[in-house]
Amino acid sequence: MPTEHPSEIAGLTPITPQPGKALYRQVLPGIMQVPADLLLAASRKSSLWPMTFGLACCAIEMIATYMAHYDLDRFGIVPWPSPRQSDVMIVAGTVTKKMAPAVKLLYEQMPNPKWVISMGACATNGGPYTRYDRVLQGVDKIIPVDVYVPGCPPRPEALIDSFLALQDQIMEDRSFEGRGA
Numbered sequence: 222m223p224t225e226h227p228s229e230i231a232g233l234t235p236i237t238p239q240p241g242k243a244l245y246r247q248v249l250p251g252i253m254q255v256p257a258d259l260l261l262a263a264s265r266k267s268s269l270w271p272m273t274f275g276l277a278c279c280a281i282e283m284i285a286t287y288m289a290h291y292d293l294d295r296f297g298i299v300p301w302p303s304p305r306q307s308d309v310m311i312v313a314g315t316v317t318k319k320m321a322p323a324v325k326l327l328y329e330q331m332p333n334p335k336w337v338i339s340m341g342a343c344a345t346n347g348g349p350y351t352r353y354d355r356v357l358q359g360v361d362k363i364i365p366v367d368v369y370v371p372g373c374p375p376r377p378e379a380l381i382d383s384f385l386a387l388q389d390q391i392m393e394d395r396s397f398e399g400r401g402a
């Protein structure tokens with residue numbers, strides 16, 4: 222015949238509800254209570270999936286950032302080869318006017334909420350090619366940008382810093398449903 226341990230018996234004994242104290246706090250002492258939007262924002266910022274696509278030389282630095290030496294996985298950042306499940310677009314490189322419609326289409330294929338990082342001088346304002354008519358003077362002319370990363374090219378540390386800034390932004394904007402929602 223099985224017998225319960227004294228600590229189990231205490232756990233099995235029905236409690237007598239005390240007035241003035243929430244019942245769930247009496248049943249589960251030490252329970253954490255957080256707003257749902259905080260929980261959602263913490264989940265989103267800890268599971269960012271950037272879409273894997275690059276436009277020019279900045280993309281090489283982006284690829285380096287994904288490699289083992291910098292290890293973006295430790296932040297929950299996992300590169301994803303489809304816009305359908307990605308929530309971050311890193312615009313890494315020169316955006317030509319010929320490529321701009323494709324970049325916009327990829328952005329529109331991403332589900333909400335979604336964020337954009339403009340990586341490098343070219344994506345931000347045309348960079349060294351700003352005087353060429355066939356180069357877009359900044360990707361923010363066609364899609365909204367959340368974080369700009371300066372440099373030509375930015376080092377992986379700068380891209381990591383932009384992700385940390387984006388994570389802070391997600392926590393600050395947690396009351397909003399996300400862009401375009």
Ligand code: SF4
Nearest residue numbers: 278279341343373374
């Ligand atoms: S910012 Fe510099 S490194 Fe980046 S795509 Fe433009 S020219 Fe290449």
